[in-house]
Amino acid sequence: MAEDTIIAYRLIMSIAFEIKSQDGAARAGVLKTARGDIETPCVTLNYTKALEDWGFGPSDVTDAKDVILLRNAFWLKRRGAKDIREGIGWPGITMADSGGFQMVSLGQHLRQNFNGVGFNLDGKSTFISPHEVVEWGRGAGVDLIMPLDNTVYTMDKNWWKFIRSAIITAVWHQRSRGIADEKLYYIVQGGLNKLARLISLWDARRQLNNGISAVAIGGLAWDEPRPALYRMVEFCVKRLPEDKPRHMLGICKPVDVLECIRRGMDTFDGIAATREGRHGRVWVKGGKYFDIRKTEFENDERVLDETCKCPTCSSGISRARLRAGFKQRDREAIRQLMAHNWHHNYSLVKDARAAILVGHLDIYITEYLSIL
Ligand SMILES: [Zn+2]
Structure with a gap:
């Protein structure tokens, strides 16, 4: 055709x-x-x-x-x-x-x-x-x-x-x-x-x-x-x-x-992923989150989530820099936090799809939820 x-x-x-x-x-x-x-x-x-x-x-x-x-x-x-x-x-x-x-x-x-x-x-x-x-x-x-x-x-x-x-x-x-x-x-x-x-x-x-x-x-x-x-x-x-x-x-x-x-x-x-990112709540595995505003992240050089492949974590930007940017309402930092949360869900469902294809969805969900 x-x-x-x-x-x-x-x-x-x-x-x-x-x-x-x-x-x-x-x-x-x-x-x-x-x-x-x-x-x-x-x-x-x-x-x-x-x-x-x-x-x-x-x-x-x-x-x-x-x-x-x-x-x-x-x-x-x-x-x-x-x-x-x-x-x-x-x-x-x-x-x-x-x-x-x-x-x-x-x-x-x-x-x-x-x-x-x-x-x-x-x-x-x-x-x-x-x-x-x-x-x-x-x-x-x-x-x-x-x-x-x-x-x-x-x-x-x-x-x-x-x-x-x-x-x-x-x-x-x-x-x-x-x-x-x-x-x-x-x-x-x-x-x-x-x-x-x-x-x-x-x-x-x-x-x-x-x-x-x-x-x-x-x-x-x-x-x-x-x-x-x-x-x-x-x-x-x-x-x-x-x-x-x-x-x-x-x-x-x-x-x-x-x-x-x-x-x-x-x-x-x-809208929860991007809304919560905009408010400094960072999504991580296990259905959990942390608040980037906390002082404990002031000198934290790690990325938001070491297992995450989102544009924010892939760029290597640290929690400390994102925290500082968030506090100044820096546009890029806010976007990076929103992007990370949204990507968390994006890869979550991609992994769920892969698990369905091999008949392991229940195992995948149990493992995801048990991550501390
Ligand atoms: Zn990320």
């Missing part, structure tokens, strides 16, 4: 997923998009305003072509961006989320109905419809599009809110159809409420049998106990088709990522 024919074919192809190996419920796979393929499990780089402000870019990750960049459609659209790569020139695959998390943060100012969501922002009344979220994603060249979804704080005591969120998410998804179905996910909602999840999962299966190629689990990772979160992931995964890629919204802490990989999730996003 001629190269331009292949490119034209890829531009209209749907998201696809190939499972290379399974280890229990865990999968090592390949996520295929119009722009290219990516090995799973993998973590996205959530390109928030903070990363933009600190000048974080493709050179701060090991191989940007091998990383999914995630940006928030609502904020980009609001500032008039026409391309998801605007201001960063990302060479790899991109994903856009529509901001369910931000909606919960906006709290009581929200007005939600089947047509979309309205709220007051900076003194102005704003309204987002499910249709326009996908329209923007298609126009902005996004490869993987999360539709508008309705999420509820997991620890809310009102069970009806979870049922309502599953129903509204289903209606919004229906209203997101017909624009870029080949790139569109279904987001399963319902918090820790099993009835709400069953409603959402029923609708997810219906859409996944009817032209939608990928699914995400949302509405978790607030303040719920971790065992409850993991049980709900298991509950959902058991009711989803094997052959579709599964994205976990808002999960990126190492132990959570490993526990969700073990339960059959493929891709992950979250």
Whole structure:
């Protein structure tokens, strides 16, 4: 096939997923998009305003072509961006989320109905419809599009809110159809409420049998106990088709990522790695961390983590220099701390993939968690 024919074919192809190996419920796979393929499990780089402000870019990750960049459609659209790569020139695959998390943060100012969501922002009344979220994603060249979804704080005591969120998410998804179905996910909602999840999962299966190629689990990772979160992931995964890629919204802490990989999730996003790096919390093996601000690192000539191959540790820069840079809010030092944490997760999932391929995921997780 001629190269331009292949490119034209890829531009209209749907998201696809190939499972290379399974280890229990865990999968090592390949996520295929119009722009290219990516090995799973993998973590996205959530390109928030903070990363933009600190000048974080493709050179701060090991191989940007091998990383999914995630940006928030609502904020980009609001500032008039026409391309998801605007201001960063990302060479790899991109994903856009529509901001369910931000909606919960906006709290009581929200007005939600089947047509979309309205709220007051900076003194102005704003309204987002499910249709326009996908329209923007298609126009902005996004490869993987999360539709508008309705999420509820997991620890809310009102069970009806979870049922309502599953129903509204289903209606919004229906209203997101017909624009870029080949790139569109279904987001399963319902918090820790099993009835709400069953409603959402029923609708997810219906859409996944009817032209939608990928699914995400949302509405978790607030303040719920971790065992409850993991049980709900298991509950959902058991009711989803094997052959579709599964994205976990808002999960990126190492132990959570490993526990969700073990339960059959493929891709992950979250802001904790870079946010904590920006605040001086350095991630190390075992799901542990240390605080670079402590005086004990004042003369510490070691790199952050001797086993880490991130751009920061590879450059040989010492903890002492990073500590001094952090204290002066030096841009490069802050970027280097963010890059290290993000890379910690990047190599964590790469190693998890290698372990799945040889059927040793449980051993890998046990070893990772036992490192002191
Ligand atoms: Zn590092």
